[in-house]
Amino acid sequence: MIRTENLHKSFGDNHVLKGVSAEFHAGKPNLIIGSSGAGKTVLLKLLIGLFRPSEGAVFYGDTNLFSLDDKEIRAIRMKVGMLFQGNALFDSMTVGENIRFPMDMFTRLSLKDKNRRVDECLEMVNMEGINDRYPSEVSGGMQKRVGIARAMVLEPKYLFCDEPNSGLDPQTSILIDELICDLTNRNNITTVINTHDMNSVMGIGDNILLLKNGKVAWTGDKSQVLESDNKVLEDFIFASPFLRRLREDALKQRQGG
Amino acid sequence: MLIDTLLYNFGQYILLLKSAIAKPERFSMYYKETVRQMDAIGVGSVFIVLLISVFIGMVTAVQFADQLGDSFIPSYYIGYIVRDITIIEMAPTITCLVLAGKVGSNLAAEIGGMRQKEHIDAMEIMGVNTAAYLIMPKIIAAVLVIPLLVAISAFVSIIGGYLATVLPGSISHTEYVLGLRSFFVPRYVFIMFVKAGVFAFLLTSVSCYFGYYVKGGSIELGEASTSAVVVSNVLILLFDFIIALLLT
Numbered sequence: 001m002i003r004t005e006n007l008h009k010s011f012g013d014n015h016v017l018k019g020v021s022a023e024f025h026a027g028k029p030n031l032i033i034g035s036s037g038a039g040k041t042v043l044l045k046l047l048i049g050l051f052r053p054s055e056g057a058v059f060y061g062d063t064n065l066f067s068l069d070d071k072e073i074r075a076i077r078m079k080v081g082m083l084f085q086g087n088a089l090f091d092s093m094t095v096g097e098n099i100r101f102p103m104d105m106f107t108r109l110s111l112k113d114k115n116r117r118v119d120e121c122l123e124m125v126n127m128e129g130i131n132d133r134y135p136s137e138v139s140g141g142m143q144k145r146v147g148i149a150r151a152m153v154l155e156p157k158y159l160f161c162d163e164p165n166s167g168l169d170p171q172t173s174i175l176i177d178e179l180i181c182d183l184t185n186r187n188n189i190t191t192v193i194n195t196h197d198m199n200s201v202m203g204i205g206d207n208i209l210l211l212k213n214g215k216v217a218w219t220g221d222k223s224q225v226l227e228s229d230n231k232v233l234e235d236f237i238f239a240s241p242f243l244r245r246l247r248e249d250a251l252k253q254r255q256g257g
Numbered sequence: 258m259l260i261d262t263l264l265y266n267f268g269q270y271i272l273l274l275k276s277a278i279a280k281p282e283r284f285s286m287y288y289k290e291t292v293r294q295m296d297a298i299g300v301g302s303v304f305i306v307l308l309i310s311v312f313i314g315m316v317t318a319v320q321f322a323d324q325l326g327d328s329f330i331p332s333y334y335i336g337y338i339v340r341d342i343t344i345i346e347m348a349p350t351i352t353c354l355v356l357a358g359k360v361g362s363n364l365a366a367e368i369g370g371m372r373q374k375e376h377i378d379a380m381e382i383m384g385v386n387t388a389a390y391l392i393m394p395k396i397i398a399a400v401l402v403i404p405l406l407v408a409i410s411a412f413v414s415i416i417g418g419y420l421a422t423v424l425p426g427s428i429s430h431t432e433y434v435l436g437l438r439s440f441f442v443p444r445y446v447f448i449m450f451v452k453a454g455v456f457a458f459l460l461t462s463v464s465c466y467f468g469y470y471v472k473g474g475s476i477e478l479g480e481a482s483t484s485a486v487v488v489s490n491v492l493i494l495l496f497d498f499i500i501a502l503l504l505t
Contacts, residue, residue, distance in 0.1 A: 048382055070276075077384040088379035102383045105283050160382075 001025055002047060002158065002190055007056035009042050016042045018214040019056070026157075026190045029181050029204045033196055034211035035236060040194045043211065044162055047192060048080060049073050060158070078106060081151030083180075085163040087143045089135040089150070095122075096131030099150045106154065121149035125179060141172035145179070152183060158190045159183070165197040173197060177204050198237060201225065210236065226250055270466045276388035277396075287394055294398035298360050298461075302406060309355055310410040313347045314339060314417025322427050332428045336436020339418035344445045345505075348411035350497050353456035356403060357489035361464035364395060365485035368468030369478045377469075392465045396458060403457035404450050411449060448504050455496050460489040 002024040009017040016039045024030040024047075032040045045051045047058055049065050058065040060076055068076070089098050096118050103114045115131075122128050125145040135143055144164060151159060161180060165173040177197075181204045184191040193200065201208060205222035210233055217232040225237060226247060238244045281287040318339045325332060368391055371377050380387045415437065423433050464485035471481040 050378055050381065074384040074386065077382050080382055080384075082379065082382045084375045084379060086375055088375040090376055091374075104286055105383065105385055154383075 001061065002192065003059040004043075004047070005057045005059070007043070007046060007058065008054045009039075009046060009051060010054045016214050017046070017053075020211070020214070020216055022209050022216060022219070023207075024190055024192050025207055027185060027188045028191070028206035029184050030190070030192045030207040030209070031201060031205045032192065032194045032209050032211060033201055033205075033236070034217075035196065038211040039214040040196075040211055041162060044160060044192065044194045048082065048160055049077070078154065079157040081154070081156035081159045083144065083147045083151050083159070083161040083164055085166055087135070087147040089143060089146060091135055094132050094134055095127075095138065095146050098135065098146060099153050102150065102154050117153060118149075121153050122146075124152065124183070125149045140167050141169075141176070144168065144172075144176050148176075148179060148183070152187075155187070156189060159192070161191065161193040161195075163194055163196075165195060165200060170199060173199055174203065180204070198243070201237060212236075266466075269470065270463070273388055273392070273466055273469060274462060276386065277392040279386050279389040279393075281389065281393075282385060287390065290390065290394035291398050294395050295402050297363075298356075298395075298399050299402035299406060302356060302359060303409070305355060305359060306352055306406045306410050307413055309351060310348065310413035311417035311420070313351055313410075314343060314414030314419075315421035317342055317347065317414070318418030318422045322422055331432075333432040333436040333439065335422055335428055336415075336418070336433040337439045338436070340415055340437050340441075341445060343411050343414040343418075344449050346497075348414060349407045349449050349452035349456060350493065352407050352410045353403065353453065353460060353493050354490055356406070356457075357460040357464075357493060358486050360399070361460045361485045361489045362482045364461060364464040365468035365471075365482045366478060368392075368465055369471035369481050370468075372469065372471050373474070373478065388469070392462070392469070395465055396461045399457040399461040400454055403460075404453035407449060407453035444504075448500065451504065452497065452500055455500065456493045459492045459496060463489045463492060 004020055004022050007017050007020040008015070020039075020043060032043060034040050042051065046053055049058070052066060057067075063076070065073065065076065089095075090101065093101065096115070099118045099121055100114050103109055103117060107114070109117070118131060119128070122130065125148050127142060127145050127149065130138060130142070130146075135146065138146065148164075159180070164176050164180060168176065177200050180191060180193065183189065193204075195201070202222050202225065205225070208218075208220055208222065208225070209216060210218040210230075212232050218228065218230045220228060225233065228234070238247050318335055321338050322332070322335050325334065368377075371391070377387050377391070380390065419430075419433050422428050423430050467481040467485040467488070471478055
């Protein structure tokens with residue numbers, strides 16, 4: 001489990017996070033949602049330790065990430081996998097080399113064993129046989145899957161996904177969500193997903209944290225979204241008239257039933 | 258304000274170098290990267306080094322021959338002057354100034370691009386010491402390869418001087434070779450290699466520094482690349498003077 005306590009982060013005069021306390025549980029997808037500029041990416045980068053907080057703490061289990069020195073932080077990061085918004089696949093390496101990179105760097109496995117693990121990871125994301133292609137030679141959705149495969153290659157305990165659905169069509173988006181959800185459940189990983197995709201919220205939102213102006217505006221799960229009377233949540237999730245109508249219909253149906 | 262900026266950048270540069278000097282996570286990965294950089298910096302720069310070197314030698318020889326004119330200084334001095342100017346100054350300094358432009362801007366753009374595409378963040382999250390993995394192999398490769406390029410440059414410049422003076426008949430082959438073999442001070446070769454090593458370290462570490470801390474988009478990346486070249490060039494000239502003071 002990952003826990004944050006009274007997390008503040010400022011960049012000069014810009015106070016981005018204003019006392020965020022939250023819990024992210026193992027074995028289910030934890031979603032951070034909110035409109036652009038709400039502080040989602042900053043919170044994610046604080047959780048990983050890419051930024052240091054102005055105030056507050058991030059706990060991995062009982063360990064405060066920011067009480068550790070650089071070497072100890074790197075040791076924790078060995079248990080972390082991350083899927084970046086832009087995938088962050090190394091252009092000069094093939095798909096197979098990208099996935100193998102963390103093993104090349106941190107394990108003493110033979111090349112044969114490493115390649116076998118690469119194949120396993122590609123199979124896990126349904127991308128078998130593309131080892132020798134370069135990232136530029138595969139589609140955006142495939143790149144996301146390769147990014148997930150690379151994040152999973154060292155069997156992480158924590159998985160972070162920054163906007164995993166951005167730039168993807170709705171069908172591929174759902175496939176990516178299902179894949180992340182499945183890996184999270186199967187491997188009992190603490191997964192934190194930063195998104196503003198409504199399909200994700202309603203599809204895999206087992207623990208949702210809504211941020212507004214750097215503060216936690218609402219927490220709950222997907223089953224509570226429909227009936228919540230939280231104004232911020234309502235405005236954010238049901239922003240379009242179409243979704244608002246759908247919600248009203250769904251609520252009427254429930255009341256009628 | 259300028260002093261503040263200078264001190265801030267100097268401090269950050271020293272901290273980056275401190276982080277870069279660390280035990281490799283996997284020696285073989287660092288070795289592979291070092292070899293790749295040796296190829297990129299060394300083999301990739303041979304042509305431009307040959308080209309500038311031959312012209313440096315030719316220009317030096319022609320101008321000195323012109324200055325000698327009808328003086329009483331023996332004409333074999335042309336070979337002697339070309340050799341010493343090339344070894345002490347032209348080969349290490351001009352070659353490294355050119356490499357600061359070619360290699361330095363390339364390194365700043367490569368690392369800066371990785372920063373912007375979140376490749377550096379991705380490596381950090383994997384637990385890689387990015388300062389060490391991205392910077393140290395480049396510095397080691399440059400410090401090993403650039404002195405070799407400088408030695409090649411010195412050799413080719415001397416040949417350039419020969420082509421520019423012996424072929425047109427300004428002096429004879431024998432006179433030029435006699436000049437080359439006169440008053441040789443082996444310490445000058447040592448100075449050439451010291452300069453080459455120091456300049457190689459400066460141009461790679463400074464360029465990597467500007468790339469590593471790049472922020473923003475493509476305009477900032479271009480600015481970082483330009484700053485890398487400008488600052489490297491200024492430092493090369495400054496250290497050229499310091500080494501000259503200390504070693505001559």
